[in-house]
Each structure stands twice: as structure tokens, then as C-alpha cells.
Amino acid sequence: MGLAKRFAWALYDHLWALIGVNLLWTLLSLPWLGAGVLLVTAGFNLGGELALLGAAAGLLLGAELVLFAPPGLLLLVAGRHWAADRPAEVKAILKEALPFALRAQLLGLLLCGITGLLLINIFFYQRLGGWLGLILSGSMLWLLLALLLTAVFVFPVLLSQDSRVWPVVRQSFLLVLDNLRLAGGLLLGSLLLLGISAFTGAGLFCGGLAALALLISLGFRQLSFKYSGAQPPAEQPRHWRELIRPWEH
Numbered sequence: 707m708g709l710a711k712r713f714a715w716a717l718y719d720h721l722w723a724l725i726g727v728n729l730l731w732t733l734l735s736l737p738w739l740g741a742g743v744l745l746v747t748a749g750f751n752l753g754g755e756l757a758l759l760g761a762a763a764g765l766l767l768g769a770e771l772v773l774f775a776p777p778g779l780l781l782l783v784a785g786r787h788w789a790a791d792r793p794a795e796v797k798a799i800l801k802e803a804l805p806f807a808l809r810a811q812l813l814g815l816l817l818c819g820i821t822g823l824l825l826i827n828i829f830f831y832q833r834l835g836g837w838l839g840l841i842l843s844g845s846m847l848w849l850l851l852a853l854l855l856t857a858v859f860v861f862p863v864l865l866s867q868d869s870r871v872w873p874v875v876r877q878s879f880l881l882v883l884d885n886l887r888l889a890g891g892l893l894l895g896s897l898l899l900l901g902i903s904a905f906t907g908a909g910l911f912c913g914g915l916a917a918l919a920l921l922i923s924l925g926f927r928q929l930s931f932k933y934s935g936a937q938p939p940a941e942q943p944r945h946w947r948e949l950i951r952p953w954e955h
Contacts, residue, residue: 709891709928713921720788724916727784727794732911734777742768763825767818769900773915774814774857776807781916782861785923806864812871813860817853824850855882855889858896862926885929892925 717724732739749764772778783803784794803810824846831843859878863869867877882889896918903914931938 709888709924713895713924716788716791716920716924717917719791720794720920721913723784723788723794724920725913727781727796727799728911728913728916730796731777731781731915734780735772735775738772738775738777742772745771759825759829763822766825767821770818770821770857771814774810774817774860776803776810778814778915778919779803779806779810779861779864781919782865782923784916785919785921786862786865786927788920789923789927806868809864809871809874810861813864813874816871816875817857817860820853821850824853852879852882855886855893858882858889858892858922859926862922866926866930881929888925888929892922895921 745768746764749760749762749767752760780799780803783799787794787799828843828846828850831839831846833839834842856875856879859881860874863878863881864874867874869877899914899918899921903909903918906914928938930936
């Protein structure tokens, strides 16, 4: 069964749990949401020739600040349970996430800091003009993409290896290099889920971000079997008729 199909069935099986954990995330994330809104507002208010870059920078930094925080780690803890087809009880996932909370916040601040530096460099090199400015700003964009791909794996690696901040970042980057297609697919899928959730509004708080955590957890679980050499558990065949007549299954 492919990753997309596993994601669809896991989403169906744990839908109400996803919504509940996402609502819990909303309550716990209020301080980070407030700071994120301030960043986004500051970016949009730059105006002038900085308007477009400021808006993009504000959205990106605001999203990173909110998502890569201890409440975001809680979503990944729950996602690991759902990916293994286990229930994610609130008390259990809170207890599991707590020892990693400080490192999760440090990882988030590190990602925001590096992103901010790259964005400043992009703006500076664009102002240089000419081929040199184009090449240098393009290089910064590629580094930003590499950072976003690495960010996909930082929380799953933290939870699985219980390492310090820098080893987590290094291992996440190495996973990207060795699994570029999967990392790219997870990043695109995450952006799609974020876009749909933001478009609907309520999706950000009623299941969209938990679904994102589920997708990343399923992808990382796939990698864990690849590197451990263990055989994944046999999957039961699923049929779309379950959606129409679930009482028969």
C-alpha cells in the first residue's frame, strides 16, 4: 500500500482523534499563535519595495514559530501513535512529549533564526543586481529549500533518537540527502495540507495540522523500517466500500 493510500485510511480510522488532538494543540499554542500573528503583521506592514518579500518572510517565519514549538511536537507524538494504528490518549502523549519540550523549542528557534538570515541574504543579494546578485540570491533560495526539507524530519528524529539539537539537525539533513524524493513529497504534502487548512480557516484548528503530523509520521515510519531492516507488519487489505458501509467491516 502506498504512502498516500495509507495516509487516507489512517485519516479515516482516526479522524475524530485527529480533531480532538488538534483542538488541544490550539489551546496550548495560543502564546505562539499570538507571536506568529505579530510576525505576519510586521511582514505585511513593511510596504514599498519590501512588500512582497516582507509578506512572504512574515508568513514563513510565523508558520515556523507556531509549528516548531512544544505543542507542535505533541502533534507528532500523536501522529506516531496513529501511524502505528494505536490510540493517542491525551494523558499518554502529554507525558511522552514533555521530556522533549525544551529541545523542540530550541529547534524551532534555530530554524526561525536560520530562515531569517537566509531571507535577509536573499534581499541583500537581490539589491546587488546583475548576474552576481541573481546567482547569490538563487543560492540562498536553494539553501532555504534544503532547510525546509530538513525541517520535515527534525521532530520525528528528535522523538526517535532522543538526541541534542545539533545532532538532530544533522541526522535530519542526512535523511533528506538519502531520501530526497520522500522528503520532497512530504514537504509538498505538508504545504498542500497547510494551504487547504488555511483556505478553510477552521481546518487549521480542527484537524488539518494533526493530519499533517500523521502524514509526516507515516513517512518517517516507512524510513524506520528501511534503516532498521525490520519487516513492516502485514497490512490488511482495505476496500473503499468501507466508507459507504462501515458496519460491515
